[in-house]
Amino acid sequence: MLSQKKFIVSHAPFWHDGSRICERNHQIMLAALPALIAGFCYYGPKAIGVAALAVSCAMLWELLFNWVAKRPESVGDGNAALIGMLFAMLMPATTPWWAVVTGTFIAVIIGKQIYGGIGANPFSPPAVAVAIMMLSWDRMFDFDEMLLNYELGFPMIYPLTALKNFGVDAVSDFSLCGLLMGRQIGGIGSTFGLGLIIGGAYLIIRGFIRWEISVSFLAGVFITALLFNFSDPVKYGGPLFHLFTGYTLIGAFFLATDDSSSPVNFIPMLLYGALGGVMTVVIRNIGVYVDGVIFTLLIINLVNPLLDKIRPKALGK
Amino acid sequence: MKQKKDVLPYYVAGVLLLLGIVCYGAFSAEPPKEPVRQMFTCVAGKVLFTHKTHTAESGYGIACADCHHHPEDAEESLACGECHKLPEDGSAPESCEDCHEPDDFEIADMIKQADALHGQCIGCHKENGAGPEECASCHVKHSF
Structure with a gap:
């Protein structure tokens, strides 16, 4: 039994693609x-x-x-x-x-x-x-208060605070194109949606992050926001508004995709991302926080080991 | 063979630290003399007041003295809180005694800051038929 071969390795030379x-x-x-x-x-x-x-x-x-x-x-x-x-x-x-x-x-x-x-x-x-x-x-993290003395040529109110407290009418001055181009207040690098999407797409194409997580996160946000918006269009913002405001895009492309705190298999990645997207909008619409992305990330990180239990069937079994 | 240590990240960290210190030192958070916006904090929720929009000619063009009404001939306007924020011990605010003798005024006649601001904002909005009048139209319950 001791001589049974369990693992065979080929001899040198080995090839390394240089990535570190x-x-x-x-x-x-x-x-x-x-x-x-x-x-x-x-x-x-x-x-x-x-x-x-x-x-x-x-x-x-x-x-x-x-x-x-x-x-x-x-x-x-x-x-x-x-x-x-x-x-x-x-x-x-x-x-x-x-x-x-x-x-x-x-x-x-x-x-x-x-x-x-x-x-x-x-x-x-x-x-x-x-x-x-x-x-x-x-x-x-009250961006309205932290950025009191800035005048940048667009509505200087944090869109998610305005939406949560005053409803959809209060954010009618924001255009979706403007939001995508970063014409909204917020974190230093979390408002320029187009830049975040381009950066995220680059990472997906190069294989540094997995598309399953980002896409399912954004799909989760979109679908949940759409359902809320259908139920009460005066109180709840539209799906694209939720996609382009707050920490949604930076969360989907740069935070949720952190390698050690996200799943590795296909189905778990989809569930992980989708759960994140759904939770984000649920916290925003019926929770006490105006932007649920950060707490959502911690929750899905917590669920990650459980999701990774869903594994593909082993070959030959 | 021992790999040579890459020192570039250490230089980058040092340079960025210096840059950060310079930016923080050179561009301190000194508020402008005339505020752009103000955040009033109270129990009912914060209120974001667009000061510059109210005063600018391109905005509502309200004169300083319309709100900062006392004293009328002052070169520099007093902030609302300098008079209307009443000390908890029942004494008069310092700014009152800068000009008045203690016997010249009754502290009981002084309107509290919240009432003064409510009167000023809602009164003006009603008078001009513009701007919010309901509590929930100004006070923000969820701010972060």
């Missing part, structure tokens, strides 16, 4: 860049300051944890920089410096490193950070 984990993170950052740059154009140097500080702080927290935990330095893999960048994209341009330092600490240390580092985090690190910040300093 850092390439994946760099490509995701590259894909997120158009939306971030649009944020810089709208909000100016303050937004640049938030993004620069967030990326650098995330890298420094990672380095500090590597030293304290006596682990190999992992700053070079680009994952900490990516977490910092996504965190900045979710924050308003007037975020105080201490919030950036605290938020990146939560994202990198509590969201990722204490679980064992890259590939071991059960939740999307930027979503963990934003959720904790949201519950601790809620006024920081």
Whole structure:
């Protein structure tokens, strides 16, 4: 029995296609860049300051944890920089410096490193950070209040707050085209919908993220919002409005697709994304929060291990 | 063979940290002298007031003194809260005693900030037949 062959490996030379984990993170950052740059154009140097500080702080927290935990330095893999960048994209341009330092600490240390580092985090690190910040300093996510002194040539009210409190009439000044082009207030890198869609499509085509998750997430948002809209068109916004506002697009393409906190099989990916989309609109329409994406992400991340139990039948069985 | 350490990410982190500090230092969050919008916070929910839209000629063109009505000849307008925000101990706001003797006015006559703002906003909206008048049209219950 001991001589039974169980695993056969061919001899060298082996071939490696040259891709490394850092390439994946760099490509995701590259894909997120158009939306971030649009944020810089709208909000100016303050937004640049938030993004620069967030990326650098995330890298420094990672380095500090590597030293304290006596682990190999992992700053070079680009994952900490990516977490910092996504965190900045979710924050308003007037975020105080201490919030950036605290938020990146939560994202990198509590969201990722204490679980064992890259590939071991059960939740999307930027979503963990934003959720904790949201519950601790809620006024920081009231974009109407945070961006009081900006005048950008479009309605300066947060569309989701206006919709939830005053109904569909209050958001009639927003055109869908304008929303897609980022003519709405919100997080630095989460308002320019076209940029996020282009970035997401690029990542899907290159194979860095799975289309099943993003598409089912957006389909979940669309269908649920459509049903709500049919039930009461005066109170509930239309499906495209929900798709192009708040954190929907950044959530669908950049947060829900985090590799270690999302499923790997086809059916679970569809269920995971669809559940996220449905939950987002349910929280927005009947929950107490104006944008449910962050809490939705944490819930679907939590469900992820259960969904991954749905496996394809093994070959030969 | 030991792989050579890539130092580029460390330089990038350092440069971005410097850039962040410079941006935060050079572009501090100093509010403009005349506010663009204001957020009034109260128990019934926040109210976003479009100050500039109300004052600009291209907006409603309301004169400063129409709202900041006291004192009438002041060079700089007093904010609403400077007079109408009454200290909890029942004393007079500091701004009153800047011009008046303590015996010259009755603190009981001073309208509270919420009543002053309600009177000002709703009164003007009713008078001009424009703007919201109902509570739920201004007060925001869910803000994040």
